[in-house]
Amino acid sequence: MDFSVLGPVRAFSGGHPVDLGVRKQRFVLAVLLLEANKHVPADRLIELAWPEGEAPDTARAVIHTQISRLRATFAGAEDVTLVREGSGYQLRLDPMRVDVFRFHALCARARAATDDRRIELLEEALALWDGPALSSVATEDVRLRVAAPLEEARLGALEDRFGAYLRLGREAEIVHELAEAATEHPLRQQLVAKLMLALHRLDRTPEALATYQRLHRRLDEELGIEPAPAVRRLQVRILRGDPSLMPFTGPRQLPPDVDHYTGRHDVLDSLTGLFGTGDRVPAVAAITGKPGLGKTALAIRAAHRLAARFPDGQLFVDLHGAGPRPRDPAEVLARFLRDLGVAGTDLPASVEERVGLFRDRTASRRILVVLDNAADEEQLRPLIPGNPECGVLVTSRRRLTGLDLRGLIHLDGLADEDALALLTGLAPWVADEPREAAEIVRLCGGLPLALRIVGTKLRSRPHQTVADLAARLADERDRLDELVGGDREVRAGFLLSYDGLEAGQRRAFRLLAAMPDTGFAAWAAAVALGEDLRTAERLLESLVDVSLLECGRGEFTATRYHFHDLIRLYAKEKLSSADRAAVWSRLTDAYLHLGKRADARLEFGGLHQFTPPPLALEAPGLLAEVDRNAPAWLADEHASIVHAVELSAVAGDDATTCQLSATVAAFLELRAQWSDLRRVAELSHVAATRMDSPYWTAYALFALGLAARETRDFATAERSFRDALAVLPRAGDPLLEVVILLSVGVSHRLLGRWDEAAAHFAGCLSRLDSLAAPRWRAYTLREYGVLHRYRGEWAKAKEFLTEAIATYEALGDVRWAAASGRELGIVHQDEGNRAAAVEQLTASRQALRDAGDGRREAATLRCLGWVALEAGDLPEALAHASQAREILSRTRDSHGLACAEVLLGDIHLALGDPATGRAHVDRGVAYLETSGDPRWRGKSLLSLGRHLAAAGDDRGARAAWEKAWEDLSRIGAHEAATVRALLDG
Template identity: 35%
Template sequence: MTDDLRLDLLGPLRGWTGDRGIELGPLRQQALLAVMALRAGQVLPADELVDLVWNDAPPGSGARIVAPYVYRLRQLLPKDVLLRSRDGYSLRLGGTDLARFEELVSTAHATDDVDVRADRLAEALALFRGDPLSGLPGHYLGVERHRLSERRLKVLAERIDADLERGRYADLVPELVALVEADRLREQFAGQLMLAYWRSGRSSEALATYTRTRETLIDQLGVEPGPALRAIHERVLRNDEPLARPTVRDELPYDGAAFVGRDDVLDQVVSALRTAGPVVVAIDGMAGVGKTALAVRAARQLADVYPDGRLFIDLHGYTPGHEPVSALHALDRLLRTLSVPADRIPAELEERAALWRSELSGRRMLVVLDNAPDSAAVLPLLAGSPRCGVLVTSRRQLSGLDATARFAVDVLRAEDAQELLAEIVGPDRAKDPAAAQVVSQCGYLPLAIRVAGSRLRHRPSWTIEHLSKRLDAEDRRLAELSTDNGGVSPAFALSYEHLPPDQQRLFRLLGAMTGQDIDVYAAAALADVDTFEAEDLLEQLVDANLLLQLHPGRFQFHDLLRQYARTLEPEPDAVRRLLDYYLYATAAASTAIFSSQLQPLPSPPPVRLPEFASAADGLEWIDAEGGNVLATIGYAASSGTAEHAWQLGVAIAPCFFQRGRVDEMDEALELALRAAPDASAQARVLLSIGSLGRYRRGAEASLRTLQEARDRLPADADLTLRARLLASIGYSQAKLRPDDDAIAVLDEALTVARQSGDVGIMARVLGYLGVTYGDRLEFEEALAAYQESLALGEAAVQAEVLNGIGECQLELGRVDEALEALTTARDLGVERGSDYSLIYTYAFLCTAYARQERWDEAVEVGRRSLELALESDSVQSQQNAYLRLAETLLDKGELAQARPHFARALELALSEGPESMVQRAADGLERSSA
């Protein structure tokens, strides 16, 4: 059980299980345990643990040193406390004295009873048994030791404040004298000692304390005492009572009635502001997402935690007609709010900020800083008092702000967006089915929904369906969601205008994105900058909440922001650079996948491309960018850039086929064919349609398309293209009838391929000949063709050719040779992500394992082959997979399971398949039914 282990960190490290202490071993071993305790519940990789524990003396063995230390700790600790996973190590704790300390401090902060507060703080401080983590080595633990010591001193000052508030002046003097002697530079304790002396009737000693402290500060630091200590000195001189606290102030603005869909984040913000202080909570998000409403709603729920008041100031970081409020002016207003006389407010920013912190000392107030332009505007306004909280909202991610908690506010969920619309227009009107479309057209952005709802509310004759039709035109949508007084476009415009010129330019250019998202390379091409600059600019737009980061290196607009970007001044050359990027990158990825250049392009590329060091790199790029490439083809086809459209379609189609994305393949080729500007281009596209469609639409439909391509092929077409077309025609003929006519066409294709000198097409034609001879049951001839193809060393066809060799060896009774070829084919197929070739590899392996009576392996790969075949939508591969799995089940003696597979194989073979396939399926069905 996790509660079997407790650790004490606020002194020498000690461990407990129940009432029994645990011996924790050598200091470095204790240091490892202490680091994991401070990060309890987190998974820590071994290399991170080395950095945290051994950074002062890095071991030569690197991360390998962690495992033996963890092993020894496991021998000492209760079971299932120190856990190991694939990603690292984690520690489960039942509790620590540090956690108890923070719990007691939080309890103290949550009460209005000064006696209870003082008692809880004293109880918390009693948990310290000396220096935290004392004696443990390592820089990280040294930093934590210093942090915890400072934390103790802050809580100690709070407890002394509580005792001063309770009137225990004389009792505090001895303790404070010792504290001041221990650190003469800590002005807070000196001030508390002055107050204790003064309120005990010992004014001369209070003044002497100030004099000694001032002399020490000047002598050692060259500075005068701060405003807080000087203010106490002046009060003692005047023998005035401390200034009366101002009445409780609540400056929070009206937050509106319609507040939906933020309950989770609202609870988190409120919870963060209830923790032990000082607390700084930052909320960021794009324009119109509802940051201010969230902040005000949260602040309204915290009156019990901050009974001295809740202040609110709009810093006008993004307000039409307003310059951002400077920190100097903001402090002036805040200090006046606390009833500080104008003549006591210093002119300099640093002194004004110091006075602000001094005035907040001992108070329990929440300060809401709304609409901050940047971190610099906020830093001087932060409270130093541990009882105060600061809540900041901004359109930017305030990375320069050391916030204790951060919350990024996103658009509403669909159901919450509809609820907000109903709050505005009324539940009856919101029942219209078109309401879902309206909030979608608003991008689920609260500001847009409020504008749309307001238009409806003030136009009783409009229906929600009517509004939806008005919003349907994308070029008019922003205008519909904007008003004379504001709305979506003005809000976006302010965010845009606050960007520096280089970020503004990229924002404008991103409006030309042809796909749904963009990576660093595509953005670099669009902006004609290097990838490092592009990434920096993209990240800066994310910081400004004008761009979404889906995951590292990939970015996306909110729909309405994208429409706004499209309204800005375009750069025509940028779109061509983006089209060039997608064309050349797709061709490069295809070359990496197939180890041959299927689509030759002029060299060198006009844009920088990702590195495709392996087929896996190419496949990963296609998986990520395939949708964007398809959208780019559609854009190019509709915008008159026909060359990019048809070439992109031809380049991406085999990649889609390789990944089983056949619907996208069909769409890409259809768009490419419509865009093809001349007969040569049309012939190339038709060649792709016929070749790749053979496996789905059948050989007969494929042959018709390929013959149309041949009819359009110009007489002067290059030999490689002519050889590819002849090869594909011959192969389709062979799949219909593997007769001499088909072999004659393939022989002609081989002759033309040899004339062209293209090794890749030569290897492919020989592979087609191997398949054809195999369908004729002439396996020796098939094996010879396959082996000649393999000898050419063309990587693009190796997996398919090895499949053919494996099939031939099986039919010739050479099971060991078949397994060797098929195992290599499997490894190649997995490496290249070629699901299509793996369908046949697994099917043939099914037969090979069955011949060796390795039944479990045979059935497993047989089922995997059928699964992939069904996903591929290829009739031919399904025939083969059904048949070989059925034959294996039959040989294993599982007749009932084999029968439906034979029946399905026969059904598919009768519709389209060689006679040999029909005969095998029929024989198997008869045998399994006996």
């Protein structure tokens, strides 16, 4: 049901009028409608219905009767309810069903809209009126008492609408209506002032002045006052012929919008949403970022979207802030003032006076100022209007941290999909070569400018294929030369930024180009620059401020710096070969010193023997922090050290190659970075062979064997370890000999050569008796204990594992104590002590999780899943195994993942879901059949046989179990007994 009170009080249902009864009943309804969804006391209704204070004794009963009749009227309406509420009543309905609430809502929307839209909304609001509010339901005195605020709101909307017409210079369309309104309300000075302005603009100045005289006379005669100061000032300005009173046709200076604009829709929405929020200060928003990102294009697109909100004009200027000669704010203000109608002869001389005049000229206007390519805050401040209805949009390569901003958007490169869309928008056939197109996107680093140049080249050179251009861009030496198209050039933007730097910044920019592409910390930059840490930090941040460097986060240092790929290429063009060599000489010394120090604090680090160069760096606290958090330092720096190994190898510096490789090898093993370990070991082996160094040869072969073993390349591992053992007698390092023998023993155990493994472990323990190396003794005990577990020798396994755990706990090594505890938990389960197994495995899992060892935590979860399966607790088994698989899928442990797949297969089979289970088992078997580990190959075939048997394939099951028996019995695994029982059953 719909209601109207802006005129006669009426109701409509489905578009048809509803009988609302006698006048007093309609009046009660009108009061309830004006207070919709609010409590209206009965006394209030009585007071208004009998305004002379002569309410009869029956007044309350009369009101109640009218309420009852209204309830009956609304009985069939689902959207209107009239209820008794305490000593009064409440009319519940959607307020938008009442014209007065729609009127207020439209007026509110109009206040936030542009003038064109404001006129539309206000005309829609005023059209709701059909005469005086509440007409036909009360005496004039009562009506005015209740409806006076509504009449004031109507006149306010009318004045606001007239004002919007005048701001748009459309006075001819409303002058007659305005004159009628001023005649009807001769004492409303705002209406009279608007009529004066309209008449003056229409060359009817005498009528405008006569209108003022009538107002003056009437106010004097009736009220004894003069017109308001603003109206008096308007009369004076009309008398003087002030040109600023005429319709303002503001500047429209926005450049054309960008063709093929792609992506950044969220950024654009956020940017435009910063304007028009009704604050008391102008909205100032900035877009910052490195050259070529499309800051100007984004600003222009946003400005075109915003233009309707700033109907009095849009100013645009390139401030040349990236170059050596940024524009003087005084010069820019002079241009702005001329554009705003100030004659050249009237321009003030000083900057301060120009700022004042600029703010005066923008004080009553809604203008958008686009300041492109700003140099700094000092250049910008004089160019910001004081009027809160103005807006300022800035682009800059600087971050502008000293400017009061409503919003700051720091741009990065386009996302790959948006970059590809931009490229294909310019040259659609690029989509036919997706691999080459993706490579072009990568090589352009997400820079819209680079992508536009490439796309335009492809469009204008149909003979050049996408593959050809991708190949040309792939060569770093020529990439910037390829990114040139007409008067557009990526290098030119970088040149402007470089030329704008101070001498110290330019030197830093050049030298930092020699840094690894993987990023660098401030201390490394200080070494490269030959500066103290504080000076280096200031230089780095100054380059970040102008968007020539970018920031990321590290594990050790909160901030790491890096170049955008194309900016790095430009910086390299400025770097001499002599400077590059000097930088790497300093960096290599630092990596050797700090790398050796960090490696010595790893669990199994500190094996290598060499004296590093001194650290030539003033960095208070760095050494202590490396000591405290060596793994995190290596996590940040290992990629750079690997790069340094490669550079040293290319330079033929064999000793440095071997030493750098040794500083990072233990960390690469700790984090399972097998490809990197293999790479540095190969380079180190070549260098050691060239030096004829038995020590470094043995060390390199050990690392090669370790990387091969952990990736299940057992042939390479066996060959590398055998060669290492051959040179060990000449290496002169008893501990290295133990470590290599231990590694060989682990390989034998994985390959099922358990007697040989036992001999190596026993030999290691014998040698360790004369060495002060408790950690390596504990590790040997652990590996020996695992071997006893495999053989079902539970007492021996517990003895060795318990001693290993005790040693690790004495050393404070929580991670390896937990890893050894995992093995002990499995022994408990194999012995049938499930409670001890769960307790031990749960504690080990938590300790490994706390230590951040995801790979071993997942292995422990897998064991907990196996224990739960054995106990028949299938939901818990599934939860543990699924979590293990999820963690392992994020690591490089393919073997562990395959083992988890086999377990999941067994669990799903037990759950009655053989199809899902078989899929898991097949994935596990596929890997383990080729892994070279006969024990796990046999165990996976044991599970496969169970699935085949459950599916009714007895022959297939028997074949799988026979293969499992062959593997497990040959090596002496205790699981062979389980297989034998199945074959004999």
